[in-house]
Amino acid sequence: MKYSEVFLKVAELGAKMDTMYALHLLCDAYIDMCGVSAGSRTVYHRAGDGWKKKLGESKHELALDARNHSLTDLFSHINKRYKPEDYNEYDILPISEQQYVDIAEELLRENSDNEELAKALCAGIVFSNETEALLDFLNTQEWFLSYVETHHRDYYKIFLYRSELEESRIKLHLFNNKTLMKDFHFTIDFSHYLATDELKLIYQKDKEKELENTGDTCTWGGYEDVHDLLLEHFEAPVKRRTMRYRSFENQLHKMIVSHDSWAKHLHTMTMIEKMDKLGLVPLSKYMSLLKDEQK
Numbered sequence: 001m002k003y004s005e006v007f008l009k010v011a012e013l014g015a016k017m018d019t020m021y022a023l024h025l026l027c028d029a030y031i032d033m034c035g036v037s038a039g040s041r042t043v044y045h046r047a048g049d050g051w052k053k054k055l056g057e058s059k060h061e062l063a064l065d066a067r068n069h070s071l072t073d074l075f076s077h078i079n080k081r082y083k084p085e086d087y088n089e090y091d092i093l094p095i096s097e098q099q100y101v102d103i104a105e106e107l108l109r110e111n112s113d114n115e116e117l118a119k120a121l122c123a124g125i126v127f128s129n130e131t132e133a134l135l136d137f138l139n140t141q142e143w144f145l146s147y148v149e150t151h152h153r154d155y156y157k158i159f160l161y162r163s164e165l166e167e168s169r170i171k172l173h174l175f176n177n178k179t180l181m182k183d184f185h186f187t188i189d190f191s192h193y194l195a196t197d198e199l200k201l202i203y204q205k206d207k208e209k210e211l212e213n214t215g216d217t218c219t220w221g222g223y224e225d226v227h228d229l230l231l232e233h234f235e236a237p238v239k240r241r242t243m244r245y246r247s248f249e250n251q252l253h254k255m256i257v258s259h260d261s262w263a264k265h266l267h268t269m270t271m272i273e274k275m276d277k278l279g280l281v282p283l284s285k286y287m288s289l290l291k292d293e294q295k
Contacts, residue, residue, distance in 0.1 A: 003101060007108055007122050014123030019058060020078065022051045022120035027079035029117055034090040042092040043103045045071060047124025054127055064181045068142060068159075077180060100125070143262055145172070145255050148233045154178055156226070160259060165268045168277045170194075170259070171202070174230075183207035186226075194271070194290070195280040199227055253289045260292075 003011075014022070026048040033041035048071045056066035065074060075082040095103075104125050111118040141162050148156040159173045170191040176184040187203035201218035204211065213219070220227045234252040248254040260270040272290040275282055282290055 003122075003125075004105060007105060008126070010108065010118055011122035011126040014119030014121075015126070017116075017119055017123065019051055019055050019060070021116075022124065023048060023055070023074075023078050025117050025120045026051065026124060027075045027082055029121070030075070031079075031081055031087060034087050038090075038093050039095065039099070039103050040107060041090065042095060043100060043107060043125070044121065045092045046100065046128050047104075047121045048075075050124035050127030050129075051120070053130075061182050062180070064142070067140075068144075068181060142173070143258075145258055146233070146251055148174075148229060150229060156229070158255070160262070162262075162266075165263055165266055168269070168274050170271055170274055172255075174226075179208070186223075188230075191271075191275055191278055191280055194275060194282045194286050197283060199230060249289065252286075253292070256289050257292060 026044050030041055030044045030048065033044060052066050052071050052074065056063050060066075062074065062077065065077075072084075072088060075087075076084055104121065107121055108118055111121065142159045143162065145158040145160055148158060150156070155177050157175045157177060159175065161171065161173060164171050168191075169189060172188045172190045174186040174188065175181045178184075183205070184207065185203070185205045186201060189200040189202050192198060192200040199220070201213075201220065202215060204213050204218045204223075206212075209222070234250065234255075236251045238248045238251060238254050246257075248257065256271055263270050269277065270290075272282065275290070
């Protein structure tokens with residue numbers, strides 16, 4: 001895509017803006033276009049996605065959420081004007097790259113008297129067009145592992161952290177879909193589970209309960225339903241639509257295979273190699289899953 005020299009100059013100035021301020025401005029602009037112009041709303045959304053990418057690369061407390069949530073999921077935490085019940089019904093359009101250029105240039109002209117919004121718009125569009133030097137897979141800091149569905153149509157999400165793949169201890173990170181990831185986060189020593197059948201927490205944070213524990217202070221007390229839900233999930237069957245290339249005995253098996261696949265791509269240890277390095281012996285019922293020759 002080719003933008004005008006004026007657009008790129010404004011983008012250069014905008015790149016120096018505070019990320020959260022830019023996102024706040026673009027959220028305002030997005031809201032103002034709800035029910036007015038789907039094209040303009042779509043371009044403001046794209047600019048916001050560019051800034052969301054920068055937020056995900058930062059040290060901000062919302063960085064983890066920025067990497068793993070949609071822009072509209074974050075809007076209400078960035079700008080109090082955004083009410084999901086009022087604005088989530090508005091979507092964005094599948095428009096061509098040339099249309100993005102045309103609408104973005106038009107919005108720049110329309111916002112000639114709103115310098116701050118113009119800078120946020122132009123810089124965000126440029127950020128959104130930046131491509132990764134490596135495959136997204138290798139650049140990802142967290143890898144989604146599994147959905148854990150509750151009995152109330154909510155769910156938790158299990159992630160692996162890329163930075164921990166080189167560690168001997170296997171850690172699973174659990175997040176509640178109903179809250180920001182920064183506000184609810186449990187870390188489980190999965191290597192301990194494979195050797196003992198005990199779900200051992202090594203970190204837990206629940207902002208709603210003003211709780212944050214590490215190590216031996218962690219407890220499943222008050223979270224027995226989450227504990228039991230995880231155990232049920234490990235034994236649950238894998239849905240057929242996710243079994244196009246191979247079969248799995250259960251969700252636990254699929255998680256082990258996923259971990260080991262990523263580990264091999266990055267030349268790090270598989271789960272059974274990590275267990276061996278830790279001096280832990282997996283329970284016999286898990287041995288066949290860990291030694292799966294199809295991995």
